[in-house]
Every structure is written in structure tokens, then in C-alpha cells.
Amino acid sequence: MSPFFVMSLLLGLIFGQTASLCAPSEYTIHVEKRECAYCLAINTTICAGFCMTRDSNGKKLLLKSALSQNVCTYKEMLYRTAVIPGCPHHTLPYYSYPVAVSCKCGKCNTDYSDCVRDRLRTNYCTKPQKLCNL
Template sequence: MKPALFIALLLVFTLTVGKSMSLCIPVEYVIHVEKRECAYCLAINTTICEGFCMTWDSNGKKLLPRSALSQEVCTYKDIVYRTVLIPGCQHHAASYYSYPIAVSCKCGKCNTDYSDCVQEASSAGYCAIPQKRRSP
């Protein structure tokens, strides 16, 4: 077998196996919601997209347009929203909170219309006031 053909077949195999090895799935996540006007913090069990997506980094970055350089991330394919009532809110406060539930996920470009595309997690993983738990 000629070396060029072997390298081409190896590249096709690597890309095919790499895409199938991507692991991007909905996982359980707890959102903590609190407002100053409400007596309780609400801990909501939901699902978010999390996982590994195969990607590659081009050596010819200066030759390619910027749009060709974005890497794939694990992001939402299908989402549903639920709305809950935060207990103990004062009458003038907006006591309803809507949150997303990941139904399915995909590897693709991060869409800032409905995704948080930052690389660092927020530090608000707790409640500062008494907690009420809510499941989807």
C-alpha cells in the first residue's frame, strides 16, 4: 500500500472514530435560585449538557477565516423550559423562575442565544438563605 493512501485511510478512520467517541449527554445538575425579596432559596434539580467533543486545531490559523477556527463544544440540541414559584416572596417581587432542561445534547458551536459559553463555572453553587428543594 502506498504511504499516501495509508495516511488518507488513517485520517478518515481517525475522524470517523473520533466523532463516534464524542460523549456529550444530559447530566443532572442543581440550580440554586434566591432573591432578596423571598424567604427561601430554591434548589432545582435539572439536566444540562456536559461531555467531550472531538475537535482539532489547525496549524494554518493565519490562513483560515475566523469562522473556520471555532471548536465544537457539548451544547443543547433539544431544550424544554419549566417555571416554578419561589416560596415566601413579598407581594411586589417577581416570584416565578424559568429554567432550562436539556432533553438531548450535541457537539456543535456554542450559541450564546441560549447557552453560557464561558469556560469557568460560576461560584453560586449554594444557598445563603434557607433552602427548599424542587425536582423537575
């Protein structure tokens, strides 16, 4: 084998491993309830990044298992609970949210993930904001 071919092969393998940049990323969730006086800003981690996918022009000719549309999704996560301030006594002030511990490239599981990218900005407060201190 020529040295050029070996170097090309090694660079291709290295790039293939680094091209999947799926990892926990810092994210701020804004949570509010109609009955409560404040909006709570919660700092957490979510899975975000790039995953290698395969998509063929001959989709109709191949089995669905031959196509790979991987997304950056949770490998391991835990839930934490925060208290929304300014809630009346008759309202439950608790909000549970996921924290990404580790991530992987894989199929999107709609049981715990939003698999559609929403282009509308919905993560904002309409009430005075408080920062969640854990």
C-alpha cells in the same frame, strides 16, 4: 489490505464516534431573590461532555470556517417554571429554567448558552434552602 490496517481503521472509526460524549447531565441550580425568605434548589438537566475539536497551529493562515471549536450544546430543550417559596405578595416568585432534552456537539449560541467557563463557584445558597418539587 492487511488485516492489521483494517482493524486499525475500524477501531479508529469506533473511537471517533464514542469520543464525543455530549449528553444531558443532571445538575442542581440554586435560585434566590433578595425579597424572598428561601433559596430554591432546582434539579434539572444541562448539556455537558466532550466534543471533538480541530485546532491548527497555522490559525492565521486558514479561514475561520476551517477551524472547528465545537462545544456540547442544546439540540432540544424546554423551559419549566418553579415558584420560590417565602416571597412577599408584591414580589413575583416565579423562576423559569432550561431543561436539556437532547444535546449535540456544535457552535455555542450565546442567545441561550453561557459559552465561557467560569471558574468561580457561584451556584450556592445564602438563605435557608428548599428543594423544588415538580
